[in-house]
Amino acid sequence: MQRDRTTPAGPYRAQEMLARFAAYDPSDWAWEFLRRNPDYCAAWRSAVPRRLPHLVLKDGTTLLRLRRRYPHAEPWGLCAFSDPAIGPRQAPVFWSKSAFGRIVRVRAAHIAGRRRGSAIALSSFNVERVAAIGIDCLPLVLMKAPGNHVALEVLDLPALTLPFDPVFELEGLCDLNGQTEALKRLQRFADAPSKEAMRPVFGPDERLAHALIALDESRNNKTYRQIAITIFGESKVSEEWLGPSQFLKDRTRRLVAKGRELMMGGYRDLLCQRAAK
Numbered sequence: 001m002q003r004d005r006t007t008p009a010g011p012y013r014a015q016e017m018l019a020r021f022a023a024y025d026p027s028d029w030a031w032e033f034l035r036r037n038p039d040y041c042a043a044w045r046s047a048v049p050r051r052l053p054h055l056v057l058k059d060g061t062t063l064l065r066l067r068r069r070y071p072h073a074e075p076w077g078l079c080a081f082s083d084p085a086i087g088p089r090q091a092p093v094f095w096s097k098s099a100f101g102r103i104v105r106v107r108a109a110h111i112a113g114r115r116r117g118s119a120i121a122l123s124s125f126n127v128e129r130v131a132a133i134g135i136d137c138l139p140l141v142l143m144k145a146p147g148n149h150v151a152l153e154v155l156d157l158p159a160l161t162l163p164f165d166p167v168f169e170l171e172g173l174c175d176l177n178g179q180t181e182a183l184k185r186l187q188r189f190a191d192a193p194s195k196e197a198m199r200p201v202f203g204p205d206e207r208l209a210h211a212l213i214a215l216d217e218s219r220n221n222k223t224y225r226q227i228a229i230t231i232f233g234e235s236k237v238s239e240e241w242l243g244p245s246q247f248l249k250d251r252t253r254r255l256v257a258k259g260r261e262l263m264m265g266g267y268r269d270l271l272c273q274r275a276a277k
Helices: 014-021 026-034 038-046 173-191 206-219 224-232 234-240 247-273
Strands: 062-065 104-109 128-133 139-145 148-155 165-169
Touching: 026 139, 026 148, 026 206, 026 247, 104 173, 139 173, 148 173, 206 224, 206 247, 224 234, 224 247, 234 247
Parallel strands: 062 128, 104 148
Antiparallel strands: 104 165, 128 139, 139 148
């Protein structure tokens, strides 16, 4: 099979890939798998327009303002199509509200008598910020830190760069635990002295990295043994592949299956499931 534009060219360099993956949040992983989906690539090619102009606000937030809906992009969990040839962090990907399992709702209040210094701004959070304002005029801001993200819906804020007094809204007590965890993540984002300080405590998600490599190699008609060599190294494969244990073979098959599952729709789970590390 001919290598398409979504598949990295050349041999894998493990250290370089792990360094790149270390900066990923769950939405980055989701995009890596979605952009390899052949049906998505076909939908993008037939889309008009294929790409929408966005801008970067003075506080560093990347913003897309939608003048209308793009219904052909919505089934993929996106507000609008993104070019599948472009990887995470190279160009913004604007996910829709429906893609996330939990969204933190905050109202920009201006209440007399609030204690001094309680106001915040989006720039108070020292992470990458990608925002989309839909036809409902409600901004959805995705706060992206290595290993974690928080989707934030901001109400009653005239301009995204303005400071405001935050009032966080809760949809019933059943939502308390999840919202509390998300607010803890937001607090960590705000407490970090810089974006560079928001490094993951642990390394990149090894299973996702291996599943992505296995997917790419299988799409290029590599055998399971060849895939295993790419991931685990020739020495380990030579020692274990023909031994009595089928562990390495089974693990390689599972990684290929997992990669295909994530590509064909399982990527949505990545947007919903990740808790703070």
